[in-house]
Amino acid sequence: MKTEISNRIKIPPGFWEGVHQLGIAAQDIARIARLPLSIRTEPFVTTDQYFAIWRAYSDLIGDTAIGIIKLATAFETAKYPPTVLAPYHARDYRDALNRMARYKQLCPPESLRMAEEGERCTIELEWRNAEQVGPPMLVGVTLAFLLELGRRGTGQPLTAQLVEFSSTMGDVQALEAYFGCPIRIGAAGNRLTLHRKDLDRSFISYNEELLEILTPALDRSLDEHQHSQSxxxxxxxxxxxxxxxxxxxxxxxxxxxxxxxxxxxxxxxxxxxxxxxxxxxxxxxxxxxxxxxxxxxxxxxxxxxxxxxxxxxxxxxxxxxxxxxxxxxxxxxxxxxxxxxx
CATH class of the missing domain: 1.10.10.60 (Homeodomain-like)
Known part of the structure; x- marks a missing residue:
């Protein structure tokens, strides 16, 4: 049952470590989000709580664009959860993105739809529940992280072709400098368009032995989530x-x-x-x-x-x-x- 999935969201420790590096205390996020101080150690949060945390971070950091760039780059590779660790150790960028889209089902409330056509690869961010649309900061960090994954995995300063946002995102020039491409605001959806040729780039972080351990475990978890729950x-x-x-x-x-x-x-x-x-x-x-x-x-x-x-x-x-x-x-x-x- 999808409701079980969409209302049990696990925030990776790397999020809290990242905001800490930016000088933001977890208790300040909890205070602004009007959540208990124990929220950092909760195994799961609800969708509403998850969105409130992202809005609180946005309020504390100030400009949305700056908050996106700072958190995407501050998130330590060593703190990746298994659902991101597997893509990071994939064979190439295409394999990594396919794994991200697949295992995103374990990390609601957003999902990723990937399509390759011509010289482009477009990844669109969608919401499991159309009535619950995530805050701009979450949208921006999600798309930025997909590019960040490619940069870290290949060891190359990859750029995007185009990034589209449905909402205002603060300092557009800062975002254009980070993504290395035009930023379109007020679009019909939230999309990251990559150069398709970059998807063939091998990952220097490729680890076949680790994937042999992670993949079966993640697939089992995915199967369990997709089965009906009480x-x-x-x-x-x-x-x-x-x-x-x-x-x-x-x-x-x-x-x-x-x-x-x-x-x-x-x-x-x-x-x-x-x-x-x-x-x-x-x-x-x-x-x-x-x-x-x-x-x-x-x-x-x-x-x-x-x-x-x-x-x-x-x-x-x-x-x-x-x-x-x-x-x-x-x-x-x-x-x-x-x-x-x-």
Whole structure:
């Protein structure tokens, strides 16, 4: 089910390392994006959170074009995730780009469509969900990185033929200097057009042995993502990331999944559960997880799982565990945790 894929986005550590090199702190991005400070260590984020992170980086860096160029060049090769490491160690630029397009399915919410014709190779960036279009900074970095991949892999200062953006991108002259070609603003889509002859260039970073390890593992991951996933797990995952300071409603979750409220209810019924049951389970599971963290106070735990009133959290927790949050924590963490947090 594609909804599972499109709402589980993993931000590579190289992103955070890159912005750090540019003098931008992760906590500042989290603050502007209005996300918890733990966002850097979260295994996955939602599409909305992902876009908010990119907008925050854009706000902090200032000019969009400068932000694109700085991050694309600052991203260290050693920090590439496996989905990029395989293209970087491909046989040639064509192989690398084909691998990028294929494994981009594991890195939503954008996808890449590649076409070769005449002397051109055009790569168009598309969005899995047409209603959720990414910010200009993300668009620019994605296309810049495709050229950066070719430059690093071949060891040559490759240039593009043309780059088209649907939105304004800041300092166009800076972008033209980086891409080495004209930049078209206000286009119908976001496209990078390369010289087709460059695709035949061999990669000096080619590593056959590493590819023999990475390729089967990535292909298996891709197959797993393309198979149907439990709607129950998907909804609960979204709930857990939407609990802080409030209670997620079925309309919001259905919108996140790009389906109707009625369809969501029907699918949950088919899996012998309901939205209300899953919300209770999500809160219960998150409560246990947060209480196991001695750095969090009880009132913080209540807020993090969507209770504005600490007493309501106490009542709910008694129903779940037959005990108070304080006593549960004492039993699981020891008397020191009890004396410190109650």
């Amino acid at each position: 709607m129950t797990k998907t909804v609960k995952w979204i709930m857990k990331r939407s609990l802080t300071g409030g209670r997620p409603d079925i309309q919001a979750v259905a919108k996140e999944l790009s389906i109707s409220e009625r369809t969501l209810q029907r699918r949950l019924t088919d899996e012998n559960t309901s939205f209300k049951q899953l919300l209770t389970q999500a809160r219960h599971e998150q409560a246990r997880e947060y209480l196991a963290d001695p750095s969090l106070e009880i009132k913080e735990v209540a807020y993090l799982i969507g209770y504005e009133d600490q007493n309501s959290f106490y009542r709910a927790f008694r129903l779940w565990e037959g005990d108070t949050p304080s006593n549960w924590r004492a039993e699981h963490l020891g008397s020191n945790a009890l004396s410190f947090h109650t």
